[in-house]
Ligand SMILES: NC(=O)C1=CN([C@@H]2O[C@H](COP(=O)(O)OP(=O)(O)OC[C@H]3O[C@@H](n4cnc5c(N)ncnc54)[C@H](O)[C@@H]3O)[C@@H](O)[C@H]2O)[C@@H](O)CC1
């Protein structure tokens with residue numbers, strides 16, 4: 001399990017843990033963990049921004065006085081963690097400069113003790129200011145300005161200071177949360193706020209959703225969790241977690257020799273109005289390469305005779321096709337005609353697995369009756385055998401998967417895009433509950449929510465995916481998994497994970513992040529599925 005905790009949970013855990021420990025013990029542990037992480041970063045001389053995908057795992061001896069570390073210590077307990085870390089680093093012979101915010105009368109006793117320890121060390125103290133950041137030649141900056149206690153946007157002189165840190169070429173290690181970022185949502189605390197861009201974040205007690213979605217990935221960098229030896233019994237069951245193989249891999253089966261095309265299901269992609277024919281073709285090609293037995297492309301009008309680049313696809317007019325014969329992926333390039341709306345109504349009324357994407361989501365947003373039909377479809381449909389087996393993971397009644405990007409989600413919710421992005425987890429959960437469907441809210445740190453409240457943030461993927469057509473590939477991939485018998489919840493988790501992992505592989509091999517095309521994802525996804533299926537050979 002890779003749980004993600006909101007700030008309120010972290011505060012409750014911290015409170016319970018602190019009650020069993022000497023005063024200041026958690027802050028001392030946080031400071032020690034931060035100093036150790038800093039020493040590992042200094043030793044590995046990680047470039048900034050670091051493409052490395054893990055924290056370095058050991059710290060060879062540092063040559064004394066060759067490294068200069070800048071520690072930013074804010075007025076609260078995040079500043080206390082930073083002061084503890086500064087004292088440890090100074091004691092290790094490292095040249096440490098602390099830019100220190102005067103805490104006022106409300107300083108906690110543990111922060112006051114941390115300040116005394118740092119003041120007694122060889123660390124030099126200066127007032128927090130942008131020029132103090134700009135004048136030094138730092139090998140590392142440690143950000144202990146604000147953690148989960150940030151109460152308003154960073155402004156004034158602190159804003160200039162954060163801007164100055166964001167210009168530095170060296171690694172930046174954020175303590176708990178990059179200052180200025182909302183740990184719950186990954187939004188920059190605003191209006192007109194700013195957040196520090198860290199190359200690495202060491203986060204305390206438990207991992208936090210805001211580090212993995214929205215602005216989080218750009219600001220947190222590589223995330224390490226320091227549990228501070230908290231008694232696991234104090235950790236509540238997390239309602240939110242990071243996506244990972246264990247949540248879905250067992251549903252990706254190795255093939256039996258006796259299988260035939262009928263064994264692996266039919267996918268029908270419905271879309272491709274005039275001028276948007278490529279969208280369902282991409283989706284259908286992805287479905288084919290993700291293992292669906294037969295793949296159809298159903299056009300609302302003027303069907304293409306065939307896809308000359310992929311003649312395995314069967315191109316038809318949607319009218320006249322029996323929607324009960326396939327897993328449906330409706331929406332790519334569907335348009336907003338009356339025919340399109342009729343096709344969506346027929347798709348929702350059908351009994352099989354259903355994925356709703358793109359233009360079909362916009363039609364749904366405009367048509368409350370279709371929303372009601374979709375919600376009651378989820379509530380009344382007979383769960384499949386697969387779905388029953390997966391009942392622990394899945395609200396088995398949710399047969400539809402919806403894949404909105406933030407604008408589509410905003411239309412469905414009657415909100416602005418900014419309001420959706422301000423709390424992506426809440427937006428996905430609200431839609432999932434309202435429409436009784438698995439909702440995949442796309443974007444950096446895609447959020448997948450089930451109607452019962454389960455929610456997952458996906459860690460794979462990168463900006464190579466920010467190109468037209470990658471969403472169509474995702475819908476075809478997910479439909480193919482549904483067609484092969486995977487229940488909606490693990491199908492959505494697997495599709496989002498595989499799609500992002502394929503983009504990560506392509507970016508690592510130079511096919512991106514700039515200039516990767518949606519079509520290039522498809523063979524990389526196929527390779528990923530086959531790798532995972534091989535892990536399940538015994539099934
Ligand atoms: N209390 C504990 O036992 C532990 C706390 N920990 C640390 O404590 C942090 C939380 O500490 P706090 O609750 O003190 O919160 P913070 O240190 O995040 O910030 C609170 C302080 O910042 C001020 N402030 C908030 N927004 C501001 C703004 N925009 N401009 C200027 N000042 C602003 C507040 O008035 C307050 O003084 C965690 O993120 C973590 O780093 C860790 O040491 C683990 C243990």
Ligand SMILES: Nc1ncnc2c1ncn2[C@@H]1O[C@H](COP(=O)(O)OP(=O)(O)O)[C@@H](O)[C@H]1O
Pocket residue numbers: 358405442443444445446461462463464465466467468469470471472473474499
């Ligand atoms: N910056 C990014 N980082 C990670 N994933 C991204 C990023 N930008 C886009 N994506 C992903 O790419 C896909 C884009 O889908 P969508 O917006 O529907 O595009 P289209 O309709 O053109 O296919 C989604 O899976 C989304 O999560």
Ligand SMILES: [K+]
Pocket residue numbers: 078143144145146147174175176177178179
């Ligand atoms: K911080």
